[in-house]
Amino acid sequence: xxxxxxxxxxxxxxxxxxxxxxxxxxxxxxxxxxxxxxxxxxxxxxxxxxxxxxxxxxxxxxxxxxxxxxxxxxxxxxxxxxxxxxxxxxxxxxxxxxxxxxxxxxxxxxxxxxxx
Amino acid sequence: xxxxxxxxxxxxxxxxxxxxxxxxxxxxxxxxxxxxxxxxxxxxxxxxxxxxxxxxxxxxxxxxxxxxxxxxxxxxxxxxxxxxxxxxxxxxxxxxxxxxxxxxxxxxxxx
Numbered sequence: 001x002x003x004x005x006x007x008x009x010x011x012x013x014x015x016x017x018x019x020x021x022x023x024x025x026x027x028x029x030x031x032x033x034x035x036x037x038x039x040x041x042x043x044x045x046x047x048x049x050x051x052x053x054x055x056x057x058x059x060x061x062x063x064x065x066x067x068x069x070x071x072x073x074x075x076x077x078x079x080x081x082x083x084x085x086x087x088x089x090x091x092x093x094x095x096x097x098x099x100x101x102x103x104x105x106x107x108x109x110x111x112x113x114x115x116x
Numbered sequence: 117x118x119x120x121x122x123x124x125x126x127x128x129x130x131x132x133x134x135x136x137x138x139x140x141x142x143x144x145x146x147x148x149x150x151x152x153x154x155x156x157x158x159x160x161x162x163x164x165x166x167x168x169x170x171x172x173x174x175x176x177x178x179x180x181x182x183x184x185x186x187x188x189x190x191x192x193x194x195x196x197x198x199x200x201x202x203x204x205x206x207x208x209x210x211x212x213x214x215x216x217x218x219x220x221x222x223x224x225x226x227x
Contacts, residue, residue, distance in 0.1 A: 004159075006159075034214070034215070041124050042219075042220075043205060043217045043218065043219050043220050044160065044205070044217045045217075046214060046215065046216070049214060091157075093159050093160070095159075095215075097213075102213050103148055103209060103213060104162075105215060106162075107152075107159035107160045107161070108159050109158055109159045110157070110158060110159045112157070
């Protein structure tokens, strides 16, 4: 139980294009999902908190117009990297917190983005 | 607190030895702590957690120790195996229930 999937697992795109990453909770409902970014040999940095049916809360320094988050259902959150540039190349990881649980986060397998 | 580092510290141990991975956390208000294991190219995997009202918790082959006085957390792995090789992160949860990750330690198990 408590499986979180991400799609795609890796993506290569040209600079200036937009990329959408999906995060799904497969066997539970998640009112809250989180998006993290991880650069090589570094830790996970929280980008934003995604709440079903409401606007995402972004961490300081994360551009909300560049990283669009939509959490339209209790099992799906999407992160769209708009007008991607090479410096956006990173490992993007989502996690989901089951409805009614305030602490446990289940992590997805990550999406590796390479912007050429 | 921030958790950024360009060079992960590495702990190298022999197979069968015990491993101790340390973590210093920053927020004295944090009330819940988790250790994660991350293998290359994968998402973090939950290992063990501990609440701030405890100072020790044991799992299968793993033990977490919490010292709130000095804001220090450690993960002990007994009889380390090659499959334990990975990067280990501690994470803390504060009042707003968001995770803040530590900088990570790479564990290398020599056969």
